[in-house]
Amino acid sequence: MFYTTDDIVVVVDIVGTLVFAISGALAAGEKRFDLMGVAIIAFVTAVGGGTIRDLLIGSHPVGWMQSYHYVVITIIGVLLVFFLHKQLQRFRTSFFLFDAIGLGTFAIAGMEKALSYNINPGYAILCGMISGCFGGLIRDVLCNEIPLIFRKEVYALPALAGASAYLGLDYLGVIPEVSFPITIVLVILFRVFAVRYNWQLPQIRMD
Amino acid sequence: MFYTTDDIVVVVDIVGTLVFAISGALAAGEKRFDLMGVAIIAFVTAVGGGTIRDLLIGSHPVGWMQSYHYVVITIIGVLLVFFLHKQLQRFRTSFFLFDAIGLGTFAIAGMEKALSYNINPGYAILCGMISGCFGGLIRDVLCNEIPLIFRKEVYALPALAGASAYLGLDYLGVIPEVSFPITIVLVILFRVFAVRYNWQLPQIRMD
Amino acid sequence: MFYTTDDIVVVVDIVGTLVFAISGALAAGEKRFDLMGVAIIAFVTAVGGGTIRDLLIGSHPVGWMQSYHYVVITIIGVLLVFFLHKQLQRFRTSFFLFDAIGLGTFAIAGMEKALSYNINPGYAILCGMISGCFGGLIRDVLCNEIPLIFRKEVYALPALAGASAYLGLDYLGVIPEVSFPITIVLVILFRVFAVRYNWQLPQIRMD
Numbered sequence: 001m002f003y004t005t006d007d008i009v010v011v012v013d014i015v016g017t018l019v020f021a022i023s024g025a026l027a028a029g030e031k032r033f034d035l036m037g038v039a040i041i042a043f044v045t046a047v048g049g050g051t052i053r054d055l056l057i058g059s060h061p062v063g064w065m066q067s068y069h070y071v072v073i074t075i076i077g078v079l080l081v082f083f084l085h086k087q088l089q090r091f092r093t094s095f096f097l098f099d100a101i102g103l104g105t106f107a108i109a110g111m112e113k114a115l116s117y118n119i120n121p122g123y124a125i126l127c128g129m130i131s132g133c134f135g136g137l138i139r140d141v142l143c144n145e146i147p148l149i150f151r152k153e154v155y156a157l158p159a160l161a162g163a164s165a166y167l168g169l170d171y172l173g174v175i176p177e178v179s180f181p182i183t184i185v186l187v188i189l190f191r192v193f194a195v196r197y198n199w200q201l202p203q204i205r206m207d
Numbered sequence: 208m209f210y211t212t213d214d215i216v217v218v219v220d221i222v223g224t225l226v227f228a229i230s231g232a233l234a235a236g237e238k239r240f241d242l243m244g245v246a247i248i249a250f251v252t253a254v255g256g257g258t259i260r261d262l263l264i265g266s267h268p269v270g271w272m273q274s275y276h277y278v279v280i281t282i283i284g285v286l287l288v289f290f291l292h293k294q295l296q297r298f299r300t301s302f303f304l305f306d307a308i309g310l311g312t313f314a315i316a317g318m319e320k321a322l323s324y325n326i327n328p329g330y331a332i333l334c335g336m337i338s339g340c341f342g343g344l345i346r347d348v349l350c351n352e353i354p355l356i357f358r359k360e361v362y363a364l365p366a367l368a369g370a371s372a373y374l375g376l377d378y379l380g381v382i383p384e385v386s387f388p389i390t391i392v393l394v395i396l397f398r399v400f401a402v403r404y405n406w407q408l409p410q411i412r413m414d
Numbered sequence: 415m416f417y418t419t420d421d422i423v424v425v426v427d428i429v430g431t432l433v434f435a436i437s438g439a440l441a442a443g444e445k446r447f448d449l450m451g452v453a454i455i456a457f458v459t460a461v462g463g464g465t466i467r468d469l470l471i472g473s474h475p476v477g478w479m480q481s482y483h484y485v486v487i488t489i490i491g492v493l494l495v496f497f498l499h500k501q502l503q504r505f506r507t508s509f510f511l512f513d514a515i516g517l518g519t520f521a522i523a524g525m526e527k528a529l530s531y532n533i534n535p536g537y538a539i540l541c542g543m544i545s546g547c548f549g550g551l552i553r554d555v556l557c558n559e560i561p562l563i564f565r566k567e568v569y570a571l572p573a574l575a576g577a578s579a580y581l582g583l584d585y586l587g588v589i590p591e592v593s594f595p596i597t598i599v600l601v602i603l604f605r606v607f608a609v610r611y612n613w614q615l616p617q618i619r620m621d
Contacts, residue, residue, distance in 0.1 A: 126278075
C-alpha cells in the first residue's frame with residue numbers, strides 16, 4: 001500500500017471537521033448570531049457528535065480536548081464563512097460531497113473508538129451514527145430549529161449503513177486500507193442517490 | 208415472598224421502556240418525522256433519563272449499552288406506533304397507568320443506582336426524578352416544544368415523592384418486596400388524582 | 415493579606431449561584447411554568463455550566479452533588495422570585511453587577527478546575543467560559559428560546575477574557591489574592607461598557 005488508513009483518517013477528519021464547522025457557521029449566520037455565537041455553533045457542530053459519543057462510552061476528557069486542531073479548523077471555517085460566504089455558495093456540490101465524506105469518516109472512527117472501549121458491536125455502530133449525525137442535531141437545537149436529520153434528508157441511515165458495512169468487511173477479513181475507501185464511497189453514493197432521487201423514509205400517518 | 212423485587216423490576220422496566228418509547232414515537236409522528244427520526248426520538252425518550260443520571264453520577268458506559276433489550280423494545284414500540292397507532296388510541300387509560308408505573312419504577316431504580324455510586328440521599332432522590340422525567344424532557348426539546356413537565360402536568364413531583372417514599376420506607380426497615388409495590392401504587396394514585404382533579408402547581412404571577 | 419482567595423471564592427460562588435438561579439426562575443416564570451418547572455430551570459441555570467464542564471473533563475460525580483448548598487440556594491432564589499419578584503425589579507442594576515461577578519467567578523473557578531484535571535491551558539480557558547455561560551444556554555434551550563448569548567449581549571467574550579487574564583497574571587507570577595479581584599473588576603467593566611455603549615460583535619451579512 002502507498003498509504004495507511006491512519007494517513008487518510010487524519011486528512012479526512014480535518015476535511016470533515018472543516019465542513020461541519022462551516023455548516024454550523026452558516027446556520028448560525030442565517031439566525032443573525034454574532035461572531036461569538038457563530039464560532040460556538042461552528043465548534044459544537046464540528047465536535048458535538050464525538051463529544052456525545054465520548055460521554056456515553058466514558059472516554060474523558062473528551063477527544064477534542066487532546067488537540068488544538070479542532071479549534072484552529074473551526075476558526076478557519078468561521079473566517080471562511082465571514083469573508084467568503086457568497087463565494088462558498090458556488091461550491092455547493094463540493095460541500096455536499098465533503099459532508100458525505102465527513103459523515104462516513106466520523107461514523108467509522110466513532111464506531112472504532114467505541115469498540116476500543118469494549119462497547120458491543122451493535123451499540124458501537126450506533127456510536128458511529130451518533131458521531132456522524134449528532135453535531136448537526138445539537139446545532140439545530142441551539143438554533144431553535146427542529147433537527148433536520150429527523151425530517152428532510154436521509155442522513156442518519158447512511159451513517160448507520162457505513163459503520164455497519166465497515167464492521168462487516170472487517171469481520172470478513174478485509175484490511176482497513178481497502179474497506180475504508182469502499183465504505184466512504186458507499187456513504188457518498190447513498191447520500192447522492194437519496195438527494196438526487198428525493199428518497200424519503202416512510203412517515204407515520206397520524207390522521 | 209412469592210416474588211423478589213428483582214423479578215418485578217425487570218418486568219416493570221420493560222413495561223416502562225416500552226411505554227416511554229411509544230410516547231416518543233407518537234410525539235415524533237405528530238411532528239411528521241421520518242421513520243429514522245421516530246426511532247431516534249423513541250429511543251432517546253426511553254433511555255434519556257437514565258443516560259443523564261449515569262453521566263451525572265459517573266457510571267460509564269451508560270447503562271443501556273450493557274444490554275440490547277432497550278433497542279429491541281424501542282423497535283417494537285416504533286412498529287406498534289407505525290402499524291397500530293389508531294388502535295393504540297383506545298388504550299389511553301392503560302397507557303396512562305403504564306406510564307405512571309414506568310415513572311415510579313424509573314424513579315426508584317434511578318435513586319438506587321445513584322445510592323450505589325455513593326451519591327448522598329438527597330441527590331439520589333433527585334437522580335430518581337431525573338431518571339423518570341428527563342427522557343420526556345429531551346423528547347420535547349428535540350421536537351422543538353416547551354417541555355410538557357414544566358407546564359401542564361404534575362409529573363416531576365410524583366417521581367420525587369415516589370423516590371422519597373421508597374427511601375423513607377427503607378430507612379424504616381421495610382423490605383423492598385413490600386415498599387416497592389406500595390411506592391408504585393402511591394405514584395399511580397398521585398398521577399390519577401392530579402389528572403382527574405386537574406391539580407396545578409402554583410405559577411408565578413409576573414404581571 | 416486579610417483574606418484568602420478561598421474565602422472570596424466561597425462567598426462569590428454563593429452570590430453567583432443565587433443570581434443565576436434567580437435569572438432562571440424569572441425566565442421560567444415568564445413562560446408560565448409551574449413551581450416545579452421554575453425550580454428545575456433555576457437549578458439547571460445555576461449549575462448547568464459547571465455540570466457540562468465536569469462532564470467534558472471527566473470529573474464525576476459532577477461538582478454540585480458534593481454539597482447541598484446549591485439546592486438550598488436555588489430554593490431561596492425560587493422563593494425570592496415567587497414572593498418578591500416585583501420588588502426584585504428595583505434591584506436591576508445590582509443584579510447586573512452580581513451577574514457579572516458570578517460570570518467572572520465561574521469562569522475563573524471553571525478554568526482552575528479544568529487545569530487541575532490536566533486540561534491544556536487553551537481548553538481550560540474554554541472550560542471557564544463554558545462554566546460561566548452554558549447554564550444560561552441550557553435555560554434558554556429548555557424555555558424553547560434562541561440562546562441569548564448568541565445574539566444580544568457581549569457575554570461569552572468577557573468570560574473568555576476574564577479566564578485568559580487570570581491565567582496570564584498567574585504566569586506573570588501575580589498571586590491569586592491580587593489577580594482575582596483585578597480579573598473580576600475587568601469582567602464587570604467589560605459587561606458595563608458592553609451594555610452601556612451597546613457594543614455588538616460583528617454579524618455575518620448573509621444577504
